[in-house]
Amino acid sequence: MDSIKIFAPATIANVSCGFDILGLCLDTVGDEMVIKKTKEKGITISKIVGQTLPLEAKKNVAGVAALALLEKIDSDFGFDIEIYKNIKPGSGIGSSAASAAGAVFGINALLGEPFITKELVSFAMEGEKLASGSAHADNVAPALLGGFTLVRSYEPSLEVIKINSPKELYATVIHPQIEIKTADSRSVLKQQVTLKLAVKQMGNLGGLISGLFTEDYNLISNSLHDEIVEPYRSILIPGFEEVKQKCIKAGALGSGISGSGPSIFALSKGEATAKKVAESMSNVYKNIGIDFDVHISKINQKGIKILS
Numbered sequence: 001m002d003s004i005k006i007f008a009p010a011t012i013a014n015v016s017c018g019f020d021i022l023g024l025c026l027d028t029v030g031d032e033m034v035i036k037k038t039k040e041k042g043i044t045i046s047k048i049v050g051q052t053l054p055l056e057a058k059k060n061v062a063g064v065a066a067l068a069l070l071e072k073i074d075s076d077f078g079f080d081i082e083i084y085k086n087i088k089p090g091s092g093i094g095s096s097a098a099s100a101a102g103a104v105f106g107i108n109a110l111l112g113e114p115f116i117t118k119e120l121v122s123f124a125m126e127g128e129k130l131a132s133g134s135a136h137a138d139n140v141a142p143a144l145l146g147g148f149t150l151v152r153s154y155e156p157s158l159e160v161i162k163i164n165s166p167k168e169l170y171a172t173v174i175h176p177q178i179e180i181k182t183a184d185s186r187s188v189l190k191q192q193v194t195l196k197l198a199v200k201q202m203g204n205l206g207g208l209i210s211g212l213f214t215e216d217y218n219l220i221s222n223s224l225h226d227e228i229v230e231p232y233r234s235i236l237i238p239g240f241e242e243v244k245q246k247c248i249k250a251g252a253l254g255s256g257i258s259g260s261g262p263s264i265f266a267l268s269k270g271e272a273t274a275k276k277v278a279e280s281m282s283n284v285y286k287n288i289g290i291d292f293d294v295h296i297s298k299i300n301q302k303g304i305k306i307l308s
């Protein structure tokens with residue numbers, strides 16, 4: 001195999017109570033990438049369609065992730081990457097993660113899979129480090145592995161766990177057309193939390209994981225709260241509180257900021273409710289007069305998909 005075409009999915013990081021450790025994979029929105037073997041060693045990025053992003057490998061999240069992988073392996077050839085972007089950078093649905101995860105997935109496949117998929121997470125994290133200054137895995141892990149993923153540990157070693165999720169669980173995500181850079185929305189966060197808030201957040205995270213495994217929608221709903229990050233970030237997102245309230249009224253299990261925003265997500269039981277939620281979210285931004293994209297998706301259990 002000399003060439004591979006893949007779908008690199010968008011993701012929702014944090015999922016309210018799991019800042020930097022929890023994420024889920026979407027099915028209906030993502031980039032496409034074509035990766036080819038080249039005679040020249042190293043990484044080139046020959047084409048980026050849909051966004052203006054650096055072509056120089058060392059300045060591009062896909063390039064940096066790919067170079068991190070190549071450092072660990074002795075390859076006689078190199079790789080060229082083409083990226084067809086559908087996910088807007090700064091949208092909060094894992095634009096940089098899709099590119100970084102897609103690059104390492106594609107290269108690993110062309111190399112004959114020297115790494116298992118879980119091992120690719122740390123290479124893809126190098127792309128996140130370039131994009132935001134922080135090597136978090138809560139977008140790249142679900143993009144690579146599919147479903148919900150939990151980062152049990154970053155240090156001393158990375159441990160990522162795939163979490164079961166109910167088949168009827170749907171995500172709705174709305175992206176108001178403003179850009180919030182992850183680095184900026186991380187800079188507004190407090191570096192200390194009180195014991196009281198930590199206890200609440202741990203309870204919710206445990207509840208959410210348990211609810212996902214046991215397919216207990218009430219427990220999922222009761223647990224979808226963020227006591228630590230949302231209060232600081234939500235002020236950067238116009239209409240946030242109203243969108244959240246309308247989602248719940250439309251039947252969503254819960255709602256919060258997708259990744260570092262400005263996208264807002266909601267989880268629902270069943271596609272019909274997820275569609276109602278999308279309509280309610282859309283109405284808020286129509287009234288405010290902000291353009292938006294809205295996506296409805298079941299949880300993508302596979303992650304990156306090989307197209308050809």
Ligand code: HSE
Pocket residue numbers: 013014019020021136138139182185186259260
């Ligand atoms: N966990 C990250 C954050 C996701 O919230 O900053 C954004 O990429």
